[in-house]
Amino acid sequence: QVQLVQSGSELKKPGASVIVSCKASGYTFNKYDMNWVRQAPGQGLEWMGWINAKTGNPTYVQGFRGRFVFSLDTSVSTAYLQISSLKAEDTAVYYCATHIGVPQDFDSWGQGTLVTVSS
Amino acid sequence: EIVLTQSPATLSLSLGERATLSCRASQSVGSYLAWFQQKPGQTPRLLIYDASNRAPGIPARFSGSGSGTDFTLSISSLEPEDSAVYYCQQRLNWRTFGQGTKLEIK
Numbered sequence: 001q002v003q004l005v006q007s008g009s010e011l012k013k014p015g016a017s018v019i020v021s022c023k024a025s026g027y028t029f030n031k032y033d034m035n036w037v038r039q040a041p042g043q044g045l046e047w048m049g050w051i052n053a054k055t056g057n058p059t060y061v062q063g064f065r066g067r068f069v070f071s072l073d074t075s076v077s078t079a080y081l082q083i084s085s086l087k088a089e090d091t092a093v094y095y096c097a098t099h100i101g102v103p104q105d106f107d108s109w110g111q112g113t114l115v116t117v118s119s
Numbered sequence: 120e121i122v123l124t125q126s127p128a129t130l131s132l133s134l135g136e137r138a139t140l141s142c143r144a145s146q147s148v149g150s151y152l153a154w155f156q157q158k159p160g161q162t163p164r165l166l167i168y169d170a171s172n173r174a175p176g177i178p179a180r181f182s183g184s185g186s187g188t189d190f191t192l193s194i195s196s197l198e199p200e201d202s203a204v205y206y207c208q209q210r211l212n213w214r215t216f217g218q219g220t221k222l223e224i225k
Contacts, residue, residue, distance in 0.1 A: 035214075037163075045155070045163060045206055047214040061213065095162065101175055104210055105153040105168040112162060 002026040002100050004110035011116045012086050020081040020113045022096035029077035030054050035106065036070060036081050037095040048094075051079060086117045121145055123207050123217035131223040138194040140220045142207035147187045151211040154183055154192045157219075158203045166205075167192060199224055 007021040022034065036048040049060040051070040058070040069082040079096055094113050097106040122145040132138055142152065154167040165174040167183035170190060180195040194201055202224045207217040 044204075044219045045157075045208075045216040047208075047216065097163075102165065102168045102172070104151075105165055105174075105208075106155075106163070107165045107168075107174055109162040109164075 002108045004096050004098070004108055006094075006096060006110040006113045009114040009116070011118065013119055014086055014088060014117055016086050016117075017082065017084040018086060018115055020083075020094050020096075020115065022079040022081075022110050024077045024079070024098075027100050030074050032098045032100055034070070034072070034079040035097045037097055037106075038092045039095070039112075040089075040092040043092075048081075083115070086115075088117050090115060091117050121148060121209050121212050121215050123209060123215055125205075125207060125217035125220045127220060128218075129221045129223065131225055132197055133225045134199065135196050138192075138197055138201070138222060140192040140194075140205055140222070142185075142190040142192070142217050144188045144190075144209060148209040148211040150186050151209055152183075152185070152190050153208045153210070154181075155206045155208065156201075156203045157206065158200075163206065194222075197222075197224055 003025045005023045010018050012018050030053045033050050033053050035050040038046045048064045051058040067084050071080045096110040098108050101107050124143045126141045150170040152170045155163040157163045166181050171183045182193045184191050204219045204221050206219050
């Protein structure tokens, strides 16, 4: 079955960088784009953008351009989210999500990765 | 940016009652609207896609309707496990989520 397994929680200091991984299994990795969604503590869902799984071309929502980088390693069916120059307001759960069984809507989600930024 | 406004913010109903959740878009999104359920500490789950299609494995008591700017998620007979936050999301123009409706079961 389709699985997206994300890396574990991270505690980082302001100014540091973090990489969140999302390992996919159960489907052809380069057939379905990977999206990233942020959820700050006690808040709603915020779509960050997506990466084309065939070309590796990322697209970022305004507000996630500059310090956020999406990438892929198709050899290990893994997507990555790198956040640099971390700020306290980056503290959130980050989800990877894709659409496998239904057209273009997120029916498959990773379990989420909590990134905490604190001095 | 297309803004989705959900109402009410919180809904408190009893077991067996019918729940009606609303999502209004700032401009037409056609039928490109989905509904998600998120229970505390859990990953969001897709309930409805393209406004009215139930995702695989979703119970028949969940239904979606609407098109253009006004959409509704209905839950016909509430069960204890329906207590959650429900989000709508459009995908016509990039993607945006509504702010969520918290459904409490009394």
